[in-house]
Amino acid sequence: MAKSKQKPQNNTLILQQEENKPQEQAENIQTQQEEEEEEKSFEELGVDPRLIRALSKKSIEKPTPIQRVAIPLILEGKDVVARAKTGSGKTFAYLLPLLQKLFSDMPSKKNLAPTAFILVPTRELCQQLYLEVMSLIELCRVQLKVVQLTSAMSASDLKTALAGPPDVLVSTPACIQKSLSNGILQAKAIQDSLSVLVLDEADLLLSYGYEDDLKALTAHVPKRCQCLLMSATSSTDVDKLKKLVLHNPYILTLPEVGDVKDDIIPKNVQQFYISCSARDKLLHIFALLKLELVQKKVLIFTNTIDMSYRLKLFFEQFGIKSAVLNAELPQNSRLHILEEFNAGLFDYLIANDVNQSIATGQNDKESHGAGKKSKRFPKRKLDGEFGVVRGIDFKNVHTVINYEMPQSAAGYVHRIGRTGRAYNTGASVSLVSPEEMNVFEDIKSILGENGGEDSKFIAPFPLLSKNAVESLRYRAEDVARSVTKIAIKESRAQDLRNEILNSEKLKAHFQDNPKDLDLLKHDKVLSKKEPAPHLRDVPEYLLDPTTQEASKIVKLARAAMGNTNPVRRKGFKGKFRSKNPLKTFSSEAPKRAPKAGMKRKGKDKDDGQKLKKKQYV
Numbered sequence: 001m002a003k004s005k006q007k008p009q010n011n012t013l014i015l016q017q018e019e020n021k022p023q024e025q026a027e028n029i030q031t032q033q034e035e036e037e038e039e040k041s042f043e044e045l046g047v048d049p050r051l052i053r054a055l056s057k058k059s060i061e062k063p064t065p066i067q068r069v070a071i072p073l074i075l076e077g078k079d080v081v082a083r084a085k086t087g088s089g090k091t092f093a094y095l096l097p098l099l100q101k102l103f104s105d106m107p108s109k110k111n112l113a114p115t116a117f118i119l120v121p122t123r124e125l126c127q128q129l130y131l132e133v134m135s136l137i138e139l140c141r142v143q144l145k146v147v148q149l150t151s152a153m154s155a156s157d158l159k160t161a162l163a164g165p166p167d168v169l170v171s172t173p174a175c176i177q178k179s180l181s182n183g184i185l186q187a188k189a190i191q192d193s194l195s196v197l198v199l200d201e202a203d204l205l206l207s208y209g210y211e212d213d214l215k216a217l218t219a220h221v222p223k224r225c226q227c228l229l230m231s232a233t234s235s236t237d238v239d240k241l242k243k244l245v246l247h248n249p250y251i252l253t254l255p256e257v258g259d260v261k262d263d264i265i266p267k268n269v270q271q272f273y274i275s276c277s278a279r280d281k282l283l284h285i286f287a288l289l290k291l292e293l294v295q296k297k298v299l300i301f302t303n304t305i306d307m308s309y310r311l312k313l314f315f316e317q318f319g320i321k322s323a324v325l326n327a328e329l330p331q332n333s334r335l336h337i338l339e340e341f342n343a344g345l346f347d348y349l350i351a352n353d354v355n356q357s358i359a360t361g362q363n364d365k366e367s368h369g370a371g372k373k374s375k376r377f378p379k380r381k382l383d384g385e386f387g388v389v390r391g392i393d394f395k396n397v398h399t400v401i402n403y404e405m406p407q408s409a410a411g412y413v414h415r416i417g418r419t420g421r422a423y424n425t426g427a428s429v430s431l432v433s434p435e436e437m438n439v440f441e442d443i444k445s446i447l448g449e450n451g452g453e454d455s456k457f458i459a460p461f462p463l464l465s466k467n468a469v470e471s472l473r474y475r476a477e478d479v480a481r482s483v484t485k486i487a488i489k490e491s492r493a494q495d496l497r498n499e500i501l502n503s504e505k506l507k508a509h510f511q512d513n514p515k516d517l518d519l520l521k522h523d524k525v526l527s528k529k530e531p532a533p534h535l536r537d538v539p540e541y542l543l544d545p546t547t548q549e550a551s552k553i554v555k556l557a558r559a560a561m562g563n564t565n566p567v568r569r570k571g572f573k574g575k576f577r578s579k580n581p582l583k584t585f586s587s588e589a590p591k592r593a594p595k596a597g598m599k600r601k602g603k604d605k606d607d608g609q610k611l612k613k614k615q616y617v
C-alpha cells in the first residue's frame with residue numbers, strides 16, 4: 001500500500017492512504033481543505049440543526065480542529081482513523097456524524113442486530129459515552145434506542161438489552177464476544193445490519209487484552225460497514241487495529257500527535273514539577289493544597305491503592321476532604337464517584353491508574369471480583385476493565401498532581417490530558433523523587449526535552465518557597481507518622497465494605513432514577529482518629545508573605561475564571577428525597593464539605609462513624 005506525501009496544514013495533517021486513488025487526488029483533498037476548513041462552523045460542516053441546537057445547550061458553539069476535518073469525511077461515509085491529542089473533542093467528531101446518519105436513514109425494522117457499534121476499552125468509558133449519546137438524543141428529541149452492555153450482565157440481561165434490536169450499541173469488545181458466543185448476537189445478523197463500527201480509544205483496546213474479541217467480531221463485519229478508529233496516540237497497536245478493520249481509510253493526524261515535544265499534551269496545560277525526597281512528598285502536597293497554591297478541582301494520581309488511602313487519611317487530619325477511586329471498588333461506586341466529582345461535590349479526587357491485571361499479566365477483564373462478597377470479608381480482586389484515566393472526561397479539573405510519577409511517557413500524557421480539555425486551561429504538578437528522576441528524564445526527552453537542560457515544558461513549580469514548606473514540616477511529619485500501615489489497611493477495607501453496600505443500593509436506585517447523584521458521599525472521613533481542630537487552619541504566623549501573595553494570585557486567577565463555586569449539576573438536589581429508596585442514607589447525603597480552613601461544629605465531626613452505624617445496624 002503506497003503512502004501519499006505528508007503535508008502539514010493549519011491544524012491538520014492529512015495522509016491519504018487509499019490504494020486506488022492517485023497521489024494527485026490526495027493532494028487535491030489537502031489543498032482544498034487547507035483553504036476551507038480553518039474556521040468552519042458546525043453548520044458549514046453539514047451538521048444537522050437538531051444536533052447543533054443540542055450542542056449549543058451544552059455551550060459548544062464551534063468545532064475543534066479534529067471535528068472540522070473528521071465530520072465531513074464521516075458524513076460522506078469514509079473510513080477514518082483520527083489521531084488527536086487527549087481532550088481534543090474526538091468523541092463528537094464521530095458521534096455527531098454517526099447520529100446524523102441514523103437520524104436520516106432510520107434503521108430498517110428488519111434489522112436483527114444494532115446498526116452501530118461503539119467499542120471502548122473500559123466500563124467507565126462505556127457509561128460515559130452512553131450518557132453522552134443519550135443526552136444528545138434527548139436534546140434532539142429523536143427516537144433512537146441506545147444500549148450499553150457491561151460484562152456484569154447475565155445472559156438474560158444481555159438478551160433483553162439486545163432485543164429490539166437497539167440502534168446503537170456501546171460496549172467493550174469482551175461483551176460483544178460474550179453475546180456472540182452465547183448466541184445472543186448472531187453473526188449473520190451483524191453481517192446484515194451493522195453499518196458503522198467505531199473503535200474509540202483504539203490505542204488502548206489491544207493493551208486491555210481485547211485482541212481476540214476484536215478478531216472474532218471483525219470476521220463478521222460486512223465490507224460495506226463504515227469503520228472509524230479514534231486514538232490519542234499513535235502506536236503499533238493502532239496500526240494493527242487499522243489493518244484488522246479498516247478499508248482504505250483517511251488518516252487524520254493533528255500535528256501534535258507524534259513524537260515531538262509540544263505534542264500530545266494540550267498547549268493550554270502548564271506543566272510543573274517539584275523535586276523532593278519520597279518522604280517529603282506528603283509535606284509538599286500538603287503545602288500545595290493547604291496554602292491553596294493550585295486551582296481546584298484537583299485530580300491526584302498515585303501508583304498504588306495503599307498510597308491513595310495514605311494520602312486520604314493524611315488529608316483528613318487537616319480537614320481536607322477527598323475521595324479515592326480505584327480498581328477494587330465496585331463498578332457502581334466508581335461511576336458514582338466520577339459523577340459526583342464531575343458535578344463538583346468534592347474538590348480532591350485521588351486516583352490510582354495502574355492497571356494491575358495488565359501489570360501482572362493476568363487477564364481479568366471479565367472479572368467482577370470487587371463486587372463479590374465472601375462471607376466474612378470482600379474478596380479484593382481488581383477490575384481489569386477499570387479505566388480511571390484513559391479517555392475519561394473529568395469535568396473542570398484545573399490541576400493534575402502526579403503524587404507518584406507514572407511508569408511511562410504514555411501514562412504521563414494520559415494523566416495530564418485529564419485537564420485542559422477542549423478549550424479550557426489547566427496545570428499539572430509532578431512531585432519527583434530522586435528515585436523517579438530517571439523516568440522523569442525519559443518523559444521529558446520523549447516529550448522533546450533537550451537532554452539534561454532545565455525544562456521549558458515542564459518547569460519548576462514557582463509558587464512554593466522553601467520557607468513555606470519548612471514552616472509546615474513539623475505538623476506534616478507529625479500527622480504523617482500517625483498514618484500507619486495498619487490504619488491504611490483498615491481504612492481501605494472499610495471503604496471497600498461501605499462501597500460494596502452502597503453499590504447494591506446504587507444499582508437498584510439508579511435503575512429507576514438514572515439522573516440522581518446526590519445520594520451518597522464518597523469523600524467521607526475514614527480515620528478512626530478524629531482530626532485535631534488546630535490542624536484545620538494554618539496559623540498566620542506560619543505563612544510567609546511570598547506564599548500569601550502566591551495564594552492570592554491563585555485565588556484571583558480562579559475568580560477571573562469564574563471558578564469560585566463548585567459546579568453543580570442542574571436539578572441536582574432534593575428531587576428524589578420522598579421516594580428515595582436509600583432513606584437510610586439520606587441523612588448522610590452530601591452536605592457540602594466545609595471549605596478547607598473552615599471550622600466545623602461538633603455535630604458532623606465524624607461522618608465515617610455515623611455512616612458505619614447506619615450501615616451495620
Ligand SMILES: Nc1ncnc2c1ncn2[C@@H]1O[C@H](COP(=O)(O)OP(=O)(O)OP(=O)(O)O)[C@@H](O)[C@H]1O
Nearest residue numbers: 062063064086087088089090091232391393421422
Ligand atoms: N467543539 C467543542 N467545543 C468545546 N468543547 C468541546 C467541543 N467538543 C468537545 N468538547 C468537550 O471537550 C471535552 C473533551 O472532549 P473528548 O472527551 O471528546 O476528548 P477526546 O479527544 O476524546 O479526549 P481523550 O483522548 O482524552 O478521550 C469534553 O468535555 C467535550 O464535551
